[in-house]
Amino acid sequence: MILRNVRVLDGRGERFEGASLRFDPESGRVDAVGDADPGGDEPVYDLSGKTVVPGLVDAHVHFSLSGEATVADVMAMNDAELLLTEVGNARKTLESGVTGVRAMGARDLDVVLAQYVARGEVAGPRMTANCRSITITGGHGHHLGQEVDGPTECRRAVREQVKRGAEFIKVMATGGVTTPGTDPDSAAFTDEEMAALVDEAHRRGVHVAAHAHGAAGARAAVEAGVDTIEHGTFLDEETIDLLVAEDVVLVPTLSAPYHIVRNADHATDDALQKTNDVYERHLESFAAAVEAGVDIVGGTDAGTPFNYHGTNATELSFMVEYGMDPHDALVAMTGRAAEVVGLEDAGVLEPGAFADFLVLDDDPLEDIGAVRDPRTVVKGGEVVAGDAFGVGELSG
Known part of the structure; x- marks a missing residue:
């Protein structure tokens, strides 16, 4: 044809x-x-x-989440209900024009969804899938993740994830906006724990994505050898220079804080307070990263509060509005994104x-x-x- x-x-x-x-x-x-x-x-x-x-390639989605104001609604679901939710979100994402994603994992279900999509039994984008995010005890995302303490548990968690089919490892290098009691600006893991996580993942042949808002947590993750930094909300000059020097990719997810701020009347007090504190800094960090030549890949964090599946292409508008050339932004959310997340022959x-x-x-x-x-x-x-x-x- x-x-x-x-x-x-x-x-x-x-x-x-x-x-x-x-x-x-x-x-x-x-x-x-x-x-x-x-x-x-x-x-x-x-x-x-x-x-x-x-077709667009979104390097950061959560099919287990559907834009709820709080993760409590998701926690109440059993695995069958959660998987059906993921199926619906995958279809919405594909039909909107996203033909490839890196799915950030929940209860080991994303790898199951990826298998069904690959066989053509479920409609959805091509997927690089994770099982569960690895976090410290009580850390960001512990509700749907795997909690660890100490380098030995870190290594074991990576091995368990790969055994279950994880195609990459996601680690929570700082606290987060949507997890009460965690500080987005504070590093979570010790240097020894982070080194163990990254070393074990690379030994197993999978890449590492590090959720990191604060500069200290991002630097620790980069120094440990992670492959991508997710969010990069509080990047300072030192951290940006390190990203460039170590060829580490930034996935800025500009959509995530935008939607919380624009839905202030419905957001939780904790999430809104954290987002108000970080939103402008996030945009400044992104613009500085673009100016410095950081390798940037498009990802939306779709599924986080009010950040609905099927609206993924809005991320491109944010990337252009805050400093990227339109063609560079399009490449960042097609060919370059596919290359970074491991979707061969896509994008x-x-x-x-x-x-x-x-x-x-x-x-x-x-x-x-x-x-x-x-x-x-x-x-x-x-x-x-x-x-x-x-x-x-x-x-x-």
């Missing part, structure tokens, strides 16, 4: 005008980008004026890659908001949302 006369943004930073995109619905792969001559009775669609971009439009893409009415480099309303969403060469390209088929 060929889509012709389209603008193609390939997810690596290249732009093709008046181009063709050829893909095979049977294999679900891209055959050619740029020029493509139809063969035989191959369907050809003229999409003049449209833009084709890779890009090139021969051999998965035919995961969006058809947009407008050019997102002129208005990044165009990505929020795709005309058509395609995963693996199959239309999963929107219309079937919205135009009449031409003869081959």
Whole structure:
């Protein structure tokens, strides 16, 4: 099948005008980008004026959460109810134009969901999945995570996670906004514990994502060798320089605090107080990281309070508003995100890659908001949302 006369943004930073995109619905792969001559009775669609971009890749989602004001509602669910919740959230995410995610884990269920999605039995984006976040006793996310104390327990927790199928390890390097009694600005693990976590994960062949708001916790995580810093709310100059020097990726999740602040009347007092304290600092940290050349990947923290699944593309607007070039932001939430989270052949439009893409009415480099309303969403060469390209088929 060929889509012709389209603008193609390939997810690596290249732009093709008046181009063709050829893909095979049977294999679900891209055959050619740029020029493509139809063969035989191959369907050809003229999409003049449209833009084709890779499906978005969200590097930080919580399918177990659905935007509740408090985690108490989730804690009351049994595993069957929670898994059904995850299935619904995965479908919403895919149909909005997100064709790949890194799922942050809860009760070991994300790895189960990922298996069903991979087999085509459940609709959802391609997934890199975790089992449970690792946190100190009483630390951020302990409700749905695995609590540890001491380097030995840290190593054991990583081994247990990998045994259960975790494709990466998430650690809570600081307190968090949504967990009462924890301080987002304070480091959680000792240096010895953090070193044990990272060393064991890398020995097991998986990467490490570190939730970190405060600069001290972020620096400790980077010095221990983590692969990504999630949030990076209170980054100072020293920490930003360290991120650049060590080639550590920042996943800023600008959507998360925005939605809490904009829903102040419904947020818990604890979450609102913490968010009000950090929101402006978060934006300043992000802008400084962009200016310094930190490697940034798009992630939303979808599922956190009032941060609903299916609105993921809004993160791109925040990234652009607070300092990123539109094309850089798009790459950060397509090809670069897929590379960082380990989704091979995803997030890009090139021969051999998965035919995961969006058809947009407008050019997102002129208005990044165009990505929020795709005309058509395609995963693996199959239309999963929107219309079937919205135009009449031409003869081959």
